[in-house]
Ligand SMILES: Nc1ncnc2c1ncn2[C@@H]1O[C@H](COP(=O)(O)OP(=O)(O)OP(=O)(O)O)[C@@H](O)[C@H]1O
């Protein structure tokens with residue numbers, strides 16, 4: 001607000017009148033909008049923290065983080081988050097293994113090889129892909145992907161981690177492609193020219209100069225996409241099953257942290273019980289994981305980005 | 310440094326009809342190592358009726374210019390007169406820019422580099438370039454210089470080390486960076502980056518070296534080193550240099566070409582152009598009346 005007086009002071013003296021109070025009013029309104037988003041963020045984090053604290057009064061953090069059995073609604077209840085974390089990890093890792101090479105390849109193709117016409121066709125297609133609601137991906141996974149997976153691997157469960165990995169990979173692909181393509185294209189032409197002038201082939205230039213120069217941005221795009229995969233809910237809830245278990249076999253039915261939260265929130269666990277409070281503890285874990293990934297991505301962008309000139 | 314396999318078709322050059330250029334007169338010149346007849350030399354690069362377009366913009370108009378072998382040719386002219394554009398036609402660097410078009414011919418050792426199915430990669434190995442804006446790769450100093458030899462297939466570490474040291478020495482940079490070859494090239498100062506780009510261009514050992522204002526960011530001492538280098542290099546290379554300093558053009562070049570608004574106004578032995586220019590525009594420019 002401190003700049004408000006100078007805003008009016010810069011105006012010519014004759015144009016006073018209503019403007020004089022209009023400017024600070026606008027300024028104030030916009031400031032309130034900004035404040036609201038900060039307020040909402042802080043409140044959500046606070047709610048998560050307070051409710052989780054309630055939970056951790058009864059269950060030790062060590063048991064929560066190291067327990068290998070997740071049976072919150074059984075008697076006696078067991079609160080080891082590792083099976084859920086493992087489910088999330090399995091789906092995310094699978095999605096990353098599929099989406100990262102494909103996404104990077106597509107980004108390199110779009111930025112370095114595609115003609116403007118091809119690019120003008122492909123980019124909107126990617127945006128459409130990014131805009132498909134995740135619930136649609138969820139049932140596509142069940143209706144189309146699961147039968148294919150089961151015909152390839154007959155021992156696979158109907159709901160399995162691989163289904164979820166494949167759809168989540170499709171979901172994060174547009175993000176990897178468009179973010180990576182942006183950083184690849186922002187590598188200045190002068191660098192490419194410098195390499196071409198030395199008798200480099202297109203492949204030399206792309207693999208030896210352009211991709212390394214854009215590497216920090218590419219890494220950041222991977223991390224952001226992984227954060228998105230960790231937080232992905234609808235498709236994994238539908239496709240991966242609801243059996244929390246500690247396994248690295250992608251063909252088995254598992255449950256992710258997000259899917260557990262959905263199940264419990266919708267289920268008949270009474271509010272205020274320890275079983276219900278698990279969703280805050282799991283939510284907090286999830287939040288910290290995605291936050292860490294985002295912070296790491298921002299850090300890479302800020303500190304490892306090469307200045308080109 | 311010179312590999313024995315370098316393709317050179319000098320024998321054919323005598324049969325080649327002389328391109329249409331402004332006539333050069335025989336002169337005796339006082340520059341110590343200046344060649345006294347540019348036309349008797351084999352012509353390394355010959356541009357014939359070159360017209361160049363950036364989309365609709367007609368940049369170069371009917372440029373015909375012969376660049377004699379083992380000589381330094383200076384391109385001078387006011388900013389925006391297409392010196393860089395012409396230079397970049399010689400290694401087809403303008404191909405990178407969408408919508409550009411060239412008509413006419415540019416011959417390198419009598420072969421038109423714009424004929425269909427030209428191997429542009431091979432061409433650029435023979436025609437090296439130092440850009441107007443220095444553009445080191447965001448890699449180490451060593452990797453910058455070793456890049457060219459590496460893409461040319463040299464893998465042996467000792468050989469690369471040798472090339473890197475030799476080229477950095479020639480570009481007057483070795484003393485300053487010898488102890489930090491692994492440091493990022495982007496940490497170097499502007500002038501050091503420019504010399505690094507010169508070293509990088511030398512490392513591929515081209516026949517022709519195109520230098521676009523290679524000394525624009527250099528202090529007098531480094532400039533002098535680069536000028537010495539150019540002098541030394543012309544025994545084995547053909548050099549085309551763009552410069553805004555008349556003194557530099559006079560000091561280093563054997564032949565000077567004056568461009569104005571996309572046209573080649575005058576070309577001749579440097580001493581002639583500077584002492585008795587034939588065109589009024591040239592005289593105005595070199596005496597500092599415009600540009
Ligand atoms: N990539 C490009 N696209 C379109 N026009 C261009 C491009 N590069 C240069 N030009 C135009 O071509 C003309 C000549 O530019 P050029 O860079 O060759 O001039 P120059 O003689 O090298 O000037 P300077 O001494 O300032 O470097 C200018 O009018 C410029 O606007």
Ligand SMILES: [Mg+2]
Pocket residue numbers: 392393394441521551
């Ligand atoms: Mg220029």
